[in-house]
Amino acid sequence: MSEGMTAGEERGTILLVDDEAEIVTALYDLFEDDYEVLSTTSPSEALSLLHRHPDVAVILSDQRMPGMNGDQMLAAARAHSRAEALLLTGYADLDAVVSALNKGRIAGYSPKPWDPVALRGMVSGAHERWRLARALEKERSLLHGLLDHSPDRISFKDAQGRFIRLNAAKAASLGSDPRSSLGKREEDLAGLDATTRRDADRAVFRDARPTEEVASEEGEGGARFLSIRRVPILQNGKVEFLATVEHDVTEQRELEGRVRQAEKMQALGTMAGGIAHDFNNLLTAVIGNLQLASRRLPEEDGRLRRQIHNATRAAERGATLTQRLLSFTRQRDLDMQDVDVNALIVGMEDLLLRSLGGLVSVTTRLAAEAGFARIDPGQLELALLNLCINARDAMPGGGRILVETRGLLVGEGEASDLSAGRYVVVTVQDEGQGMSPDVLGHAFEPFFTTKDVGKGTGLGLSMVYGFMRQAGGAVRMQSTEGVGTTVELFLPSSRASALSRKENEEQGAGDNPIGSLDILVVDDDAAVREVTVAFLRELGHRVVAVEDGSSALHQIGERPGLDLIIVDLAMPSMSGSELAEEVRRRWPGLPVLLMTGFAKLGGLPGSFVIMHKPFTQENLQNKILEVMSKG
Template structure:
């Protein structure tokens, strides 16, 4: 078109249409100028790199006008110029992303308003129109159809046109930034797992995500423009209103709150953060931290268990020393009393009481997991059948009712890898608890079965093959709040003096220490079933020989060194050995024992306590072997961490009987 020429044309008089400044002039088939394309910033398919400069697409059918516009704009923009609107549409379809499109109105084949309207299908760039003064009607049409942001008449004033293009670029950048923010907000609302909501000054929802709506039991659409209090109970609504008023008055707040119980009845814990955005606007983010809260509670419980275990271990050590002295003295005295029925009965009562104390000590050590288990392959059926008389004597019958003990043993439940003595103690505890839960009488059923446990089927139990031993009663059962605490040490529902609260924790400690697990199924009025899962053994155990009734005297008496810082325990141990026919030499500490070993070559064996002040049994054993390399050593302990002990040194646990001591000594003396 020839009705308008750029007012800065004079500044380019004498110029030609040859390519300049990185431009590429393309001519049509008839030799006429085709289109001029400015160099693209990133050099790939016309896509601009906005980190460099924004791109402006210029369309005019006259090459001279394109040259003038390019000269005007190229200092601030990357200019892509063409004389053919069809080519411009093709470039946009191929991915060109300009910030501004500047088009002439009167062009052959496709007018500017129609071109800009079609360009909207490929680009969201700001559209500007160049036109002559006589084409205001076309401008109005273009504004309506092509969403033109502005126009400039020809000839243009350079500064004004440059400012118009710059303003269009700024609007484009602002619009894109707003669209990005909207997309981010929409993505945040739709995908954030936390509950997110925005409210106005009256507490009505302006925006919220699906997680928040779901927590209120509604949809997003149903919540908009409504107050959250409408979905809550009056008490919860009042607490919410008070919290939001405090935030609007004093700034951001964050804290842990408990939400109403869900469908499963378990409460949920939320970390709630509220902040004022000004103008009465409020944003709230609620993150479900129920699992983290539970893990924290478990950690606190584990810390408490560890502290109690440490205390239990220390108590057990001292208590075992006392029991060793008491039981040993009673056993030695029983051989000297003679035939006095009354005195023998008193001594039996004292022995039974001391043995009950020993059982309590074993419970403490099992609970604290600080006793040394002696696991071996055990036939669970044979063990349960062998406990018949023991259970009958222990359980008796509840007052006002009868007690029936049943066995439902699998034909071939395999074997379990466990300490049989501790397992017997665990089953006795479970049967006593079952009896106490049936005040009017009932049935206790002991059952066995093989169990193939899948991954995550039972909490804290790895997948694998196990032997299951279950103790089931027909008693009163347990309420959920009691069931949640039964494994806590010292927790008991029995009257004062009738329960220690260590029975179930001891059982749990045993199965966990043995590599197994435990489940409890109970409900009020429906009885209780406790199942122990023990790792399956590999082979049928050998039959154990029955214990000898009396302790035989040593066939070859020996001179034995007895080392213990507790004089009563030392005296009992020496008495046991002397009663067997041995000669004993006593030492109250490790230093004295070492001096005796250096000066007394007749000592053939050392029996020493492990836990002694200044020099424990492990240190004494190492130094004693340096003096006497071939000396046999037996350590006795009530509670000790034996990891530092040489593997070839045998250990005897307190309280021990004379027969157990005799067996160990005979083996060491050969």
């Protein structure tokens, strides 16, 4: 017995079995140029060879052999080999051939002595059948692997739209299973109005071109979006079948929506930041002059006082509107603090009652473990007030607003819009009219509002969105028409065991007598400069004012006794930050207070106290105390 060469991938492997060594040698010589040849004179050894060489393509065996006939050996070989079987026989024994056909499933037989050309042709045909069978088996394995394990919905249809193959995911979407779905159409299984999909399928059969579309469907968790790829399958140049692959792209669509929203905010922020800066300069002059004028009015002139008071309130509302612009465009720096969120909400109860009216009740459900958040308390209060006012407006006949808190731990990669870490979640829920999916998709866009003209700016939710993004958190909204709306704020948690917000305010309160100071005011806007100087002089300070950085440096050099410089951040030629850096370099002990109508503070030379425009005299006094207390 000899084994011949090792089986390879380039040439097929055949196994020769005959109890006569001379015949084995003759067959070996006949086939060794075209195949890898294994050979043996023992049927049992042939079975062992098949165990060790599962890639044998053709078995060529004698019929009559001692111990085990060829048909018996081939029948045993079927248990662990898919090789094509050919039988050699030197006897005209029809019964033996029939037995070999039945038991060994032989593909052909040849008498002895054989015709070399005919026998080579028989073996070549058998090898080709084996190769094609292997290729078909491979294709089937790949197809079944794809169908069985792909999370996508995959199906194959004929020209009448009937399923000829589909996977479990596709069948489950139709409320069925793969076996029961065969031969049926989608509308047969789910009772769907499948006109749109049927027309799309027919277009692929007609045009013989693949197509792709995104479709939506309603599910238990809301709307889902599917990318549907249709591919024609041709036979003899004609489209006979259609393959469809449906991939769930809901998460991708949501992420794209958030990216588009962020891009809108960035573009609008560039525009709104410049507008807000100029507007804040105007409001500083208006509010400041009104405040100064009100102190000079005769006490008995009540009518004029009311007019000035009304004008001041209108200007302050303009300042609030500008603040919202800066918040949703992330153009304003935040006063980040460790805030007890539950205490902040409790402290807002009176404000909410006064603001919302008697038809709406506010219920709180505050979890003790919610804890502290690292957030700007003023901006959080404004955000909650906006959400509650929106909730009230959604319930014109009255109703209940639920404000709830809880703690949440987010793992790495669990949420696309949140970093891993702990959050305090504040939920505002109403029982109002709710929103349609289309309105919900635009809810956070600036200036988008469903309220009547004059009743809404469309900036409330945009401000909340921008504030949460800037603070490192997120905002999510769910709404159902006729049921209500739920908004969740995800606030970055703080593990601080520091003083509560109220205690911090009390600790920071109190007098800090600094006396009369020599102050230099630097602002290119004459109206703002004039109001600032007037405020400072009323507070008892000695003031010099200039309009640009170069004049300021000259004055500082000429006045060694200066105690403080108040500088506008945005000025031509030399910006406030550049001036502050130069002052810190040349006069390191001279305090600087920066004031700004917007605040993109990246790139400042160091930590400075910032005062936002518009400001009142009280704001200015508090900021001076703050900057001077820093030494």
